[in-house]
Amino acid sequence: MSVKEIAEIARKAKLASSQIAALDNEKRSSALIAYGEEIKKNQEKILAANKKDLDNAQSQSISKALLDRLKLDSSKLGSVVSGINQIAKMQDPLGKIDLARELDHGLELFRISCPIGLIGVVFESRPDALPQIASLCLKSGNAIILKGGSEAEHSNKILFDCLLKACRKSEIPTDAFALLESRSEFGELLKADEYVDLIIPRGSNELVRSIQENTNIKVLGHADGVCHIYIDSSADWDKVAPIVIDAKIQYPAACNAVETVLMHKDIAPQMVTGLCHALKQRNVEIKCDKKVKDMLPAEFDAQITDQWHTEYGDLTVAVKIVDSIDEAIEHINKFGSGHTECMLGEDRDLFEKFFTQVNSAGIYLNASTRFADGYRYGFGAEVGISTSNMHPRGPVGIEGLVTYKYKLIGNGQIVSDYVGKEARSFSHKDLTNN
Amino acid sequence: MSVKEIAEIARKAKLASSQIAALDNEKRSSALIAYGEEIKKNQEKILAANKKDLDNAQSQSISKALLDRLKLDSSKLGSVVSGINQIAKMQDPLGKIDLARELDHGLELFRISCPIGLIGVVFESRPDALPQIASLCLKSGNAIILKGGSEAEHSNKILFDCLLKACRKSEIPTDAFALLESRSEFGELLKADEYVDLIIPRGSNELVRSIQENTNIKVLGHADGVCHIYIDSSADWDKVAPIVIDAKIQYPAACNAVETVLMHKDIAPQMVTGLCHALKQRNVEIKCDKKVKDMLPAEFDAQITDQWHTEYGDLTVAVKIVDSIDEAIEHINKFGSGHTECMLGEDRDLFEKFFTQVNSAGIYLNASTRFADGYRYGFGAEVGISTSNMHPRGPVGIEGLVTYKYKLIGNGQIVSDYVGKEARSFSHKDLTNN
Numbered sequence: 001m002s003v004k005e006i007a008e009i010a011r012k013a014k015l016a017s018s019q020i021a022a023l024d025n026e027k028r029s030s031a032l033i034a035y036g037e038e039i040k041k042n043q044e045k046i047l048a049a050n051k052k053d054l055d056n057a058q059s060q061s062i063s064k065a066l067l068d069r070l071k072l073d074s075s076k077l078g079s080v081v082s083g084i085n086q087i088a089k090m091q092d093p094l095g096k097i098d099l100a101r102e103l104d105h106g107l108e109l110f111r112i113s114c115p116i117g118l119i120g121v122v123f124e125s126r127p128d129a130l131p132q133i134a135s136l137c138l139k140s141g142n143a144i145i146l147k148g149g150s151e152a153e154h155s156n157k158i159l160f161d162c163l164l165k166a167c168r169k170s171e172i173p174t175d176a177f178a179l180l181e182s183r184s185e186f187g188e189l190l191k192a193d194e195y196v197d198l199i200i201p202r203g204s205n206e207l208v209r210s211i212q213e214n215t216n217i218k219v220l221g222h223a224d225g226v227c228h229i230y231i232d233s234s235a236d237w238d239k240v241a242p243i244v245i246d247a248k249i250q251y252p253a254a255c256n257a258v259e260t261v262l263m264h265k266d267i268a269p270q271m272v273t274g275l276c277h278a279l280k281q282r283n284v285e286i287k288c289d290k291k292v293k294d295m296l297p298a299e300f301d302a303q304i305t306d307q308w309h310t311e312y313g314d315l316t317v318a319v320k321i322v323d324s325i326d327e328a329i330e331h332i333n334k335f336g337s338g339h340t341e342c343m344l345g346e347d348r349d350l351f352e353k354f355f356t357q358v359n360s361a362g363i364y365l366n367a368s369t370r371f372a373d374g375y376r377y378g379f380g381a382e383v384g385i386s387t388s389n390m391h392p393r394g395p396v397g398i399e400g401l402v403t404y405k406y407k408l409i410g411n412g413q414i415v416s417d418y419v420g421k422e423a424r425s426f427s428h429k430d431l432t433n434n
Numbered sequence: 435m436s437v438k439e440i441a442e443i444a445r446k447a448k449l450a451s452s453q454i455a456a457l458d459n460e461k462r463s464s465a466l467i468a469y470g471e472e473i474k475k476n477q478e479k480i481l482a483a484n485k486k487d488l489d490n491a492q493s494q495s496i497s498k499a500l501l502d503r504l505k506l507d508s509s510k511l512g513s514v515v516s517g518i519n520q521i522a523k524m525q526d527p528l529g530k531i532d533l534a535r536e537l538d539h540g541l542e543l544f545r546i547s548c549p550i551g552l553i554g555v556v557f558e559s560r561p562d563a564l565p566q567i568a569s570l571c572l573k574s575g576n577a578i579i580l581k582g583g584s585e586a587e588h589s590n591k592i593l594f595d596c597l598l599k600a601c602r603k604s605e606i607p608t609d610a611f612a613l614l615e616s617r618s619e620f621g622e623l624l625k626a627d628e629y630v631d632l633i634i635p636r637g638s639n640e641l642v643r644s645i646q647e648n649t650n651i652k653v654l655g656h657a658d659g660v661c662h663i664y665i666d667s668s669a670d671w672d673k674v675a676p677i678v679i680d681a682k683i684q685y686p687a688a689c690n691a692v693e694t695v696l697m698h699k700d701i702a703p704q705m706v707t708g709l710c711h712a713l714k715q716r717n718v719e720i721k722c723d724k725k726v727k728d729m730l731p732a733e734f735d736a737q738i739t740d741q742w743h744t745e746y747g748d749l750t751v752a753v754k755i756v757d758s759i760d761e762a763i764e765h766i767n768k769f770g771s772g773h774t775e776c777m778l779g780e781d782r783d784l785f786e787k788f789f790t791q792v793n794s795a796g797i798y799l800n801a802s803t804r805f806a807d808g809y810r811y812g813f814g815a816e817v818g819i820s821t822s823n824m825h826p827r828g829p830v831g832i833e834g835l836v837t838y839k840y841k842l843i844g845n846g847q848i849v850s851d852y853v854g855k856e857a858r859s860f861s862h863k864d865l866t867n868n
Contacts, residue, residue: 018767018791101812107801109811116823117793197823218824239846246848333452355841357452359551367541367844376852377543377840378535378862389550389631390652391825394840406811406828407789410801412673414680418810428812 001180006188007195009178010145014118014195016176017143021115023172025092031170032088032135036081038162039131043077046162049154050127057151069126070151080128087135087380093398094141100431103408104424108431110407115141117197119401120189121383122211124203125149130159132381133200134177140401143176145196147186190215200383200396205311220396222387224311224337225255227369230328230354231275232345233266239366240271240344241278244317246368247342249282253313255385256340256372260308260318262328268295268321276300276319284315291321308335325350329357336360338387340372340394361387361394435614440622441629443612444579448552448629450610451577455549457606459526465604466522466569470515472596473565477511480596483588484561491585503560504585514562521569521814527832528575534865537842538858542865544841549575551631553835554623555817556645558637559583564593566815567634568611574835577610579630581620624649634817634830639745654830656821658745658771659689661803664762664788666779667700673800674705674778675712678751680802681776683716687747689819690774690806694742694752696762702729702755710734710753718749725755742769759784763791770794772821774806774828795821795828 050072099111119142123129137144148156160179167174193216200220201211208223247258272295287305322328340362343354355363362372374382379397392400417424484506533545553576557563571578582590594613601608627650634654635645642657681692706729721739756762774796777788789797796806808816813831826834851858
């Protein structure tokens with residue numbers, strides 16, 4: 001599509017977004033249920049389209065892992081449909097009032113949740129991501145322009161067609177949804193800052209960074225995930241090894257996997273060798289500072305590093321000894337990416353210090369960093385994880401896809417009456433308990 | 435100061451921000467009360483410094499309005515101190531839990547409000563803005579780097595010194611606060627995206643726009659305020675004229691003053707001439723579309739315009755006739771700036787449509803747009819008004835200066851136990867009512 005066509009799609013979607021915003025929850029949810037039914041009804045067609053994608057991928061000798069992610073089957077489609085139905089059943093995220101205040105008699109202020117508007121999402125090769133993202137956006141009343149992985153082109157197209165069919169049946173304006181086909185089209189969309197309110201890139205750090213550098217639109221996501229585990233001197237060994245191992249090896253490529261372990265100097269002599277051995281046994285390569293190296297047996301194979309802002313994303317972990325919790329906090333705030341950090345320890349007061357002073361989206365005590373995930377948090381699903389220090393932060397589910405408006409209901413009030421000598425005064429009375 | 439010195443100030447302030455974040459409300463509030471006392475104690479010195487600024491300003495033949503804003507006296511300082519005390523007494527914005535959920539037995543998730551970190555604020559010539567902004571930031575646990583108007587240099591310096599004295603007395607790290615002296619220094623600060631979390635520019639649209647274009651740091655504020663009043667066919671004339679007049683003339687330079695009036699075609703024949711006359715009588719110049727021009731008496735002086743995205747900021751207003759509420763909504767979403775819009779009308783269902791479909795921070799029924807203000811909303815004060823479509827949106831007071839973190843408390847949980855065949859399942863039980 002041409003630049004002009006992409007801008008026109010965005011313009012129309014933005015226009016339709018205010019109609020989507022005005023739909024009640026029943027309407028949005030029943031469209032979602034219809035979407036699930038369309039997927040069930042078109043299962044054969046979807047699997048045939050997916051077969052085409054798989055054949056193309058195989059002819060390009062794509063990795064086994066990618067093929068697994070690309071492949072749909074009836075069981076995966078079953079989960080997709082039950083995921084959609086779960087989102088349909090969730091509480092309405094719109095119209096929630098979190099501030100209700102009388103400013104004066106007959107002049108009432110409310111702060112009410114509402115959709116963001118038009119969201120552009122670029123996502124990875126997994127075709128089941130499309131219905132998941134689209135459902136979260138529709139439930140939250142947002143219009144959406146999608147661009148999936150090119151490997152999943154045929155699968156995405158038919159999954160998207162099912163969405164359009166469901167919307168038509170539910171009398172929802174289909175202009176609010178669009179599927180782009182090429183990365184260059186998405187590049188054009190990044191210029192449509194007049195219409196697009198938020199961009200969500202799901203994919204490699206390079207993709208996220210390149211999008212952040214090429215648009216004026218707000219970008220939700222994370223360019224890196226450099227997560228830390230700080231092992232305090234109060235740590236319990238029985239928790240240390242299992243958590244560090246889980247955080248590193250359970251899914252090393254994930255953004256919430258641990259990259260750096262900081263260990264308090266008082267506990268290091270007892271723990272560092274055992275922990276490094278346990279990691280080594282699981283094929284984890286150790287990078288460390290000189291202090292750690294000196295504590296390890298001479299024959300232990302560990303490379304010295306001073307590159308602390310590194311997301312290994314594989315079976316490698318950095319280990320460093322710190323003199324105090326303060327040094328750990330400073331290290332994390334300096335070299336971390338604001339994603340998720342964990343303290344292992346039994347001293348709750350120290351953890352409170354760690355919690356208030358570390359500036360990341362998730363701060364954990366004695367639990368694997370791998371829990372940082374919308375599904376595990378109970379958000380139903382997530383569109384991504386935000387390492388921004390402002391809202392939405394951390395795993396972003398439906399709640400992260402809404403914003404708010406102020407509604408002021410008056411009956412003729414003017415500001416002139418509230419200034420000067422005979423000024424009326426404001427009552428500022430809370431209305432929430434009435 | 436050199437580039438390097440500015441970066442060093444920012445680095446230290448960012449480091450100190452985590453200490454500020456860890457202070458309890460009592461500590462932050464008592465430092466504020468001490469700040470008020472320092473201002474009272476140093477009143478003579480402050481007024482002498484202000485006298486210098488006034489003398490300099492007068493020798494540069496600065497406008498009367500600017501001189502009025504620059505001038506401090508004991509009554510203004512009294513309000514400053516009572517404002518600080520009011521902020522000190524406000525509820526603690528930090529540590530508020532808005533999500534508490536058991537993920538599994540012994541694994542509990544909380545979402546807790548926390549400071550943003552380090553905030554850079556550039557503000558106008560009014561020296562009383564300094565204690566107001568500094569108080570809001572200290573109460574919300576943020577570190578802050580300030581740059582005031584150069585006309586108020588001496589006044590700002592001593593008001594800032596009072597803050598430092600109060601912090602020293604209250605054992606609050608003074609590195610968390612800095613005052614820059616020149617605009618070029620603030621320009622250097624805009625490059626310190628490693629340390630600064632948020633920039634708040636208060637000042638002209640040009641200033642805001644130039645800052646937005648010259649930094650990677652998130653900017654809170656508004657580059658324009660093109661506010662609308664839509665007069666529906668259900669409008670009550672007795673409310674129409676007073677509200678439009680107030681919204682235009684009560685303070686025409688304000689960002690929440692009305693710039694464009696949209697009038698439903700069915701009511702225009704009855705109202706347009708009366709309204710335009712009423713405005714004209716108050717020296718408001720009318721710009722309008724051809725339909726309005728044709729309805730006005732031939733001798734009525736009104737210029738035709740088609741420049742609908744114009745912030746006049748003076749005694750000028752644009753008037754346009756629309757065929758429907760839909761056209762009004764589309765016009766506002768296209769030409770507005772997302773600030774504040776008002777519908778005048780008695781049809782509440784239509785207003786709900788207007789509310790859900792107009793994409794601005796404030797949507798009013800039958801009240802002047804000039805109410806869009808942190809003080810009038812009961813926020814105590816405001817650091818600015820945000821026209822972003824995401825948080826913080828609208829007038830930004832203390833609540834807008836906080837963000838949140840997720841706290842996860844476990845006792846050794848790992849993700850491996852929650853995947854695969856024998857997977858534990860999540861309970862996702864709400865803990866708020868316990």
